Amino acid sequence: TQLLEQSPQFLSIQEGENLTVYCNSSSVFSSLQWYRQEPGEGPVLLVTVVTGGEVKKLKRLTFQFGDARKDSSLHITAAQPGDTGLYLCAGSNFGNEKLTFGTGTRLTIIP
Amino acid sequence: DTGVSQNPRHKITKRGQNVTFRCDPISEHNRLYWYRQTLGQGPEFLTYFQNEAQLEKSRLLSDRFSAERPKGSFSTLEIQRTEQGDSAMYLCASSRGQGGPAKNIQYFGAGTRLSVL
Numbered sequence: 150t151q152l153l154e155q156s157p158q159f160l161s162i163q164e165g166e167n168l169t170v171y172c173n174s175s176s177v178f179s180s181l182q183w184y185r186q187e188p189g190e191g192p193v194l195l196v197t198v199v200t201g202g203e204v205k206k207l208k209r210l211t212f213q214f215g216d217a218r219k220d221s222s223l224h225i226t227a228a229q230p231g232d233t234g235l236y237l238c239a240g241s242n243f244g245n246e247k248l249t250f251g252t253g254t255r256l257t258i259i260p
Numbered sequence: 261d262t263g264v265s266q267n268p269r270h271k272i273t274k275r276g277q278n279v280t281f282r283c284d285p286i287s288e289h290n291r292l293y294w295y296r297q298t299l300g301q302g303p304e305f306l307t308y309f310q311n312e313a314q315l316e317k318s319r320l321l322s323d324r325f326s327a328e329r330p331k332g333s334f335s336t337l338e339i340q341r342t343e344q345g346d347s348a349m350y351l352c353a354s355s356r357g358q359g360g361p362a363k364n365i366q367y368f369g370a371g372t373r374l375s376v377l
Contacts, residue, residue: 191351191353191368192351192368194365237302246357247316250302253301
């Protein structure tokens with residue numbers, strides 16, 4: 150069974166600070182996605198990374214896929230209250246496109 | 261493109277009752293997925309369809325659960341003889357399943373929150 154563990158589980162920081170969320174597995178994934186979920190809503194895709202070592206930027210968010218495609222990180226620069234939410238990483242493999250989700254990181258940005 | 265639609269948004273039922281949820285995927289999306297999410301956890305895969313064919317079922321999907329996608333469009337998820345442990349958010353997602361690098365991107369609905377009393 151492939152498992153994805155995220156750390157930290159909870160994070161509460163002041164507006165303007167930087168933060169990094171980690172997603173780790175002992176298994177290799179063909180691709181890894183990051184989602185953000187608001188209370189009472191479904192997850193919304195932020196990014197997909199498919200190549201080991203790949204780095205993608207989405208405004209103040211930087212995503213990195215580990216060289217061995219077993220781990221990933223999400224870095225947010227100058228966090229804003231609108232970044233508050235549940236961040237989920239999810240891995241998938243070619244030929245079996247079901248997503249294996251991580252345990253989630255609940256982020257709260259304090260104004 | 262109206263997105264993935266799920267109904268109802270909330271369902272409260274008594275233990276032992278049957279419930280059915282509906283998911284309307286994005287039009288022309290061939291693949292449809294069901295996930296379950298309990299409080300404080302990430303979603304867990306239940307099953308998925310390629311058109312009308314159910315291709316994979318998780319061990320989480322006990323014999324009280326059944327999913328259908330009869331015409332390859334909308335899907336239903338039925339839970340028979342509900343138990344309190346079935347209380348969760350049930351999420352549906354769809355993807356194109358063909359054509360180009362974005363074919364496997366899954367778009368999620370807002371979910372159906374089930375509470376079993």
